[in-house]
Amino acid sequence: xxxxxxxxxxxxxxxxxxxxxxxxxxxxxxxxxxxxxxxxxxxxxxxxxxxxxxxxxxxxxxxxxxxxxxxxxxxxxxxxxxxxxxxxxxxxxxxxxxxxxxxxxxxxxxxxxxxxxxxxxxxxxxxxxxxxxxxxxxxxxxxxxxxxxxxxxxxxxxxxxxxxxxxxxxxxxxxxxxxxxxxxxxxxxxxxxxxxxxxxxxxxxxxxxxxxxxxxxxxxxxxxxxxxxxxxxxxxxxxxxxxxxxxxxxxxxxxxxxxxxxxxxxxxxxxxxxxxxxxxxxxxxxxxxxxxxx
Amino acid sequence: xxxxxxxxxxxxxxxxxxxxxxxxxxxxxxxxxxxxxxxxxxxxxxxxxxxxxxxxxxxxxxxxxxxxxxxxxxx
Amino acid sequence: xxxxxxxxxxxxxxxxxxxxxxxxxxxxxxxxxxxxxxxxxxxxxxxxxxxxxxxxxxxxxxxxxxxxxxxxxxx
Amino acid sequence: xxxxxxxxxxxxxxxxxxxxxxxxxxxxxxxxxxxxxxxxxxxxxxxxxxxxxxxxxxxxxxxxxxxxxxxxxxx
Amino acid sequence: xxxxxxxxxxxxxxxxxxxxxxxxxxxxxxxxxxxxxxxxxxxxxxxxxxxxxxxxxxxxxxxxxxxxxxxxxxx
Amino acid sequence: xxxxxxxxxxxxxxxxxxxxxxxxxxxxxxxxxxxxxxxxxxxxxxxxxxxxxxxxxxxxxxxxxxxxxxxxxxx
Amino acid sequence: xxxxxxxxxxxxxxxxxxxxxxxxxxxxxxxxxxxxxxxxxxxxxxxxxxxxxxxxxxxxxxxxxxxxxxxxxxx
Numbered sequence: 221x222x223x224x225x226x227x228x229x230x231x232x233x234x235x236x237x238x239x240x241x242x243x244x245x246x247x248x249x250x251x252x253x254x255x256x257x258x259x260x261x262x263x264x265x266x267x268x269x270x271x272x273x274x275x276x277x278x279x280x281x282x283x284x285x286x287x288x289x290x291x292x293x294x295x296x297x298x299x300x301x302x303x304x305x306x307x308x309x310x311x312x313x314x315x316x317x318x319x320x321x322x323x324x325x326x327x328x329x330x331x332x333x334x335x336x337x338x339x340x341x342x343x344x345x346x347x348x349x350x351x352x353x354x355x356x357x358x359x360x361x362x363x364x365x366x367x368x369x370x371x372x373x374x375x376x377x378x379x380x381x382x383x384x385x386x387x388x389x390x391x392x393x394x395x396x397x398x399x400x401x402x403x404x405x406x407x408x409x410x411x412x413x414x415x416x417x418x419x420x421x422x423x424x425x426x427x428x429x430x431x432x433x434x435x436x437x438x439x440x441x442x443x444x445x446x447x448x449x450x451x452x453x454x455x456x457x458x459x460x461x462x463x464x465x466x467x468x469x470x471x472x473x474x475x476x477x478x479x480x481x482x483x484x485x486x487x488x489x490x491x492x493x494x495x496x497x498x499x500x501x502x503x504x505x506x507x508x509x510x511x512x513x514x
Numbered sequence: 515x516x517x518x519x520x521x522x523x524x525x526x527x528x529x530x531x532x533x534x535x536x537x538x539x540x541x542x543x544x545x546x547x548x549x550x551x552x553x554x555x556x557x558x559x560x561x562x563x564x565x566x567x568x569x570x571x572x573x574x575x576x577x578x579x580x581x582x583x584x585x586x587x588x589x
Numbered sequence: 590x591x592x593x594x595x596x597x598x599x600x601x602x603x604x605x606x607x608x609x610x611x612x613x614x615x616x617x618x619x620x621x622x623x624x625x626x627x628x629x630x631x632x633x634x635x636x637x638x639x640x641x642x643x644x645x646x647x648x649x650x651x652x653x654x655x656x657x658x659x660x661x662x663x664x
Numbered sequence: 665x666x667x668x669x670x671x672x673x674x675x676x677x678x679x680x681x682x683x684x685x686x687x688x689x690x691x692x693x694x695x696x697x698x699x700x701x702x703x704x705x706x707x708x709x710x711x712x713x714x715x716x717x718x719x720x721x722x723x724x725x726x727x728x729x730x731x732x733x734x735x736x737x738x739x
Numbered sequence: 740x741x742x743x744x745x746x747x748x749x750x751x752x753x754x755x756x757x758x759x760x761x762x763x764x765x766x767x768x769x770x771x772x773x774x775x776x777x778x779x780x781x782x783x784x785x786x787x788x789x790x791x792x793x794x795x796x797x798x799x800x801x802x803x804x805x806x807x808x809x810x811x812x813x814x
Numbered sequence: 815x816x817x818x819x820x821x822x823x824x825x826x827x828x829x830x831x832x833x834x835x836x837x838x839x840x841x842x843x844x845x846x847x848x849x850x851x852x853x854x855x856x857x858x859x860x861x862x863x864x865x866x867x868x869x870x871x872x873x874x875x876x877x878x879x880x881x882x883x884x885x886x887x888x889x
Numbered sequence: 890x891x892x893x894x895x896x897x898x899x900x901x902x903x904x905x906x907x908x909x910x911x912x913x914x915x916x917x918x919x920x921x922x923x924x925x926x927x928x929x930x931x932x933x934x935x936x937x938x939x940x941x942x943x944x945x946x947x948x949x950x951x952x953x954x955x956x957x958x959x960x961x962x963x964x
Contacts, residue, residue, distance in 0.1 A: 490522075493522065493567075493568045494515060494518050494519055494522060496567045496568055496570050497562070497564055497568060498515070498518045499567070500559075500562040500563075500564075500567040501518065501521075501555060501558040502558075503562075504557075504558040504559070504561045504562055505554065505557065506554050506555050506557075506558035506559070507554065509515070
């Protein structure tokens with residue numbers, strides 16, 4: 221394969237060399253899909269990634285050339301370079317890169333034939349349209365449009381395309397008119413090569429909620445352990461004292477130890493017991509006096 | 515309530531809740547004893563499991579106290 | 590609990606909760622009275638407003654009731 | 665509460681809650697010990713399972729919630 | 740909990756919770772005192788208002804119970 | 815709480831919570847280790863079932879009270 | 890949960906939760922460190938407010954405990 225490179229025109233050779241340099245200078249090399257991203261947005265994404273990651277667009281054949289020439293396990297990225305690919309270089313860790321790329325995605329209008337990434341919902345409420353043929357066009361694709369107060373209004377919230385379904389031309393047109401942008405457009409990471417391992421997106425999705433829950437759980441466990449095992453720390457000493465005091469008070473009440481601090485609790489307990497017996501006695505025919513009933 | 519307390523006192527001390535005993539306790543406390551009430555109490559408690567009534571009061575105070583139960587939904 | 594019952598019986602009967610009175614009531618109930626516990630009880634009650642403590646006891650279960658109720662389905 | 669704390673300290677340390685032991689602990693803490701209170705304490709604890717009483721104070725999680733609520737006024 | 744009870748006993752008796760005092764109380768109770776635990780306890784108590792912690796303890800169980808109950812169905 | 819987390823980490827990793835291990839973990843975290851606290855930690859955990867102790871809910875510190883109370887009706 | 894404990898240990902010690910630090914702590918605990926898990930942890934925690942999560946745990950331990958218990962086997 222390497223031999224074949226000799227016959228590449230100079231501009232192609234330069235491209236391959238640039239990719240090779242990128243691979244050599246960064247700890248992480250990724251392949252991203254750039255399908256359907258308008259040029260203006262590519263500029264925007266590049267700006268957002270500046271200082272963190274570099275995007276190098278190139279033909280798939282040249283990417284393959286470069287990977288082959290570098291050789292080793294990075295060659296495995298080859299099979300992910302399909303469609304409109306680009307290389308991405310960074311020294312961040314693959315999980316961070318994935319998050320970063322997710323954050324650069326923006327909402328765009330749907331083109332006919334695209335697949336809905338999630339349920340596409342038209343919310344109810346007024347539109348900016350004056351009455352006209354628009355009402356019929358919307359109704360035709362199942363959007364409950366009506367005229368109210370001289371304006372076109374959507375009568376109720378409606379799901380027009382389910383997740384995974386193809387978006388038809390008529391619906392795409394209607395969505396554009398309603399300014400609904402259902403498509404997530406941005407760099408889609410196909411695979412990332414990092415320290416001899418190829419990470420695919422399914423490995424890189426992070427459930428931050430789960431981490432948060434685990435942090436809360438760990439903090440609770442630490443709190444519980446500290447209090448239950450009586451390991452005083454500034455954070456838990458109050459709870460430990462509380463536990464000891466409650467135990468002492470409970471023992472005092474249970475054993476009827478007549479001490480000032482808990483005598484009111486003992487009185488309360490006696491009072492409740494008396495009421496319990498009084499009600500039982502009443503149920504069996506003993507008439508309670510007014511004071512008891514109160 | 516004095517009558518009930520007298521009964522509880524006797525029960526807790528392991529004594530029988532009889533008319534004589536209740537009357538003796540109440541008198542010792544300086545209460546002017548009504549014989550009829552003592553009779554009624556002793557008769558009523560004959561069919562009551564006092565320990566159960568006490569433990570119910572301790573475990574589920576809400577159930578034991580009508581006033582408390584009524585207040586609960588508002589709390 | 591006999592000692593506290595004796596004290597509450599006296600209080601309800603409008604009598605002072607003194608060592609003598611408590612002892613008398615307990616003896617009438619056939620209890621072998623321990624002077625130390627009587628002393629401790631009377632001392633503990635010295636500055637306590639018994640009526641207040643009783644009325645608090647009636648309120649407390651109500652506050653606890655919603656918790657018990659809420660927990661019930663899970664229990 | 666010093667007397668109760670002394671008793672629990674002894675119990676937790678695996679020692680018997682006797683008048684001598686309680687007195688020794690209280691003295692070490694600089695408390696002017698009242699013999700009657702010590703006697704009353706020891707007498708009161710004689711028939712009580714302290715571990716059981718303590719466990720009533722421990723509010724266990726969800727399942728124990730009703731008990732916790734019930735125990736609240738007593739705590 | 741011995742160490743905590745010793746601290747509470749001292750605090751209630753109006754004494755400072757120092758390493759010396761805690762050690763003396765524990766020793767009087769026949770506890771084989773571990774210096775490290777005494778140090779850790781005294782250090783942890785340094786910035787704590789014990790009175791506040793105690794008074795909150797009396798209120799806490801009632802407050803904690805509803806939380807436990809409320810959480811139960813979600814668990 | 816660093817010491818507690820170190821113990822939990824070791825326990826979860828299936829390692830013994832010894833003074834050496836705790837010290838090693840804390841040092842790796844850049845903590846200036848206090849021997850007394852390590853000793854106290856290890857001593858306190860000696861007879862403790864850690865799995866049980868971490869899952870048994872400790873009662874909310876007082877700060878929780880208003881929050882718990884506020885949350886209860888909404889739950 | 891070892892990775893989470895390591896992160897909390899570092900956070901509590903006032904250190905940054907970096908790959909190097911987490912790895913060092915885990916290794917000191919004798920854990921066979923998985924690079925990818927460390928990276929995922931560090932990336933995930935970048936946007937997690939650890940202090941808030943901790944204070945949430947401290948404010949309602951009683952409430953969260955049942956959930957904790959339920960979640961424990963899965964962790």
